[in-house]
Amino acid sequence: MKYIKFLLTGVLLGIVFSKSEIISWYRIYEMFRFESFHMYGIIGSAVILGSLGIQFIKWKEFKSIE
């Protein structure tokens, strides 16, 4: 049962991969030809939000130690 949250997270991830066409060979080819912003937008927004979130967690941990 402790694995159910990983299964559900995986299902969410699979739906995101498929619905936003990240796994499409054609989208990846288009990205390497610099003919669409789509993939750059996905990776860029995921990384910017992710790094902001991680910095926020570190800052909160730092505060709690103080």
Next chain:
Amino acid sequence: MQEFIYDPWPWYISGPLLTLVVFILLYSGKNFGLSGNFRTMCAIAGGSKFSNFFQFDWRAQKWNLVLLFGVMLGGFISANYLSNGEDLLLNPSTIVALESMGFHAPNGAYLPLEIFGTEALFSSWSGLILLFGGFLVGFGARYAGGCTSGHAISGLSELQIPSLIAVAGFFIGGLLMSHLFLPIIF
């Protein structure tokens, strides 16, 4: 609402959802990265008899196999129940470039049949390319310690310099393949 579910999702929906997945996993004490499963599967198959690389506690990685199975299930759900089956809206100049290599426009597919179709699989030339490509994916992901999910999404979010180098490598490789090798091979 219904249109939102069935139409392809824009980048500003998917990117934040990927971040959400990274944080769900971080909250559980796990790092997002799918290709680590290659190592786990090799260890389960008895790889430790051949290399120390596979002598690790793979049972601690079972969560990642479950995640991977969920990804496949999610892909199935998406393709069968959440899709309108419409064609990808590719940039017209991408389609021109594809046609110059003898590739058809996607026609609702995610992969070109010219490379991944059953017919291509059993023709010796394409079959060998697929086999060699699979080897490179497996070797490279382990040699670099991660793939696009682990290095580009998790690693860059954690501001890891090795991940930045790996992602630069992925990108150079992709550019070389798209612009130089693909037109030669096909």
